[in-house]
Amino acid sequence: EAYDPSSNTWTTKASLTTPRYGPGVAAVNGILYAVGGYNNSGSLATVEAYDPAANTWTMKASMAAARSGFAVVAINGMLYAVGNLATVEAYQP
Numbered sequence: 639e640a641y642d643p644s645s646n647t648w649t650t651k652a653s654l655t656t657p658r659y660g661p662g663v664a665a666v667n668g669i670l671y672a673v674g675g676y677n678n679s680g681s682l683a684t685v686e687a688y689d690p691a692a693n694t695w696t697m698k699a700s701m702a703a704a705r706s707g708f709a710v711v712a713i714n715g716m717l718y719a720v721g722n723l724a725t726v727e728a729y730q731p
Contacts, residue, residue, distance in 0.1 A: 640690070652693045656684050662710030664717055666731050671698070671717055673729075676706040681722075685729065701727050 639648045654672060661675030661682075670688040672695075674681065681704035686695045701719060708721035717729045 651690075652688070652695055655686055655695050655697055656682065658682055658684075660706055662705070662708055662719055664710045664712040666712045666715055666717060669731065671710065671712075671729075671731070673710045673717065673719055674701060674705040674708065680704065681706040687731065698731070699729065701729075703727075 640651050641648050656677070658672065658675035658677050661672040663670065663672055665671070668690070670690070672686045672688070674683060676682060683700040683704040685698040685700055687698050688695050703723055703725070705719055705722045708719055711718050711720070715730060717731070719727045
């Protein structure tokens with residue numbers, strides 16, 4: 639869902655391709671990335687990108703390892719996945 643502070647309303651948007659709980663989320667260049675998380679099968683390595691202009695999700699390159707309970711941050715056009723494993727992964731959209 640998307641929140642519009644000017645009207646104080648929420649609007650339903652496109653659903654993720656892969657349902658997930660607790661993904662790491664960050665935005666790069668106006669695109670929102672949902673990274674990892676978990677579902678009934680366990681931790682996920684998959685990454686999806688949301689384009690708000692098109693209201694669509696697109697699968698992107700997966701992480702090398704599945705993660706849940708971690709953080710994602712965007713710095714200088716890169717996404718960094720930190721935590722739950724001893725490694726840090728970086729992705730440049």
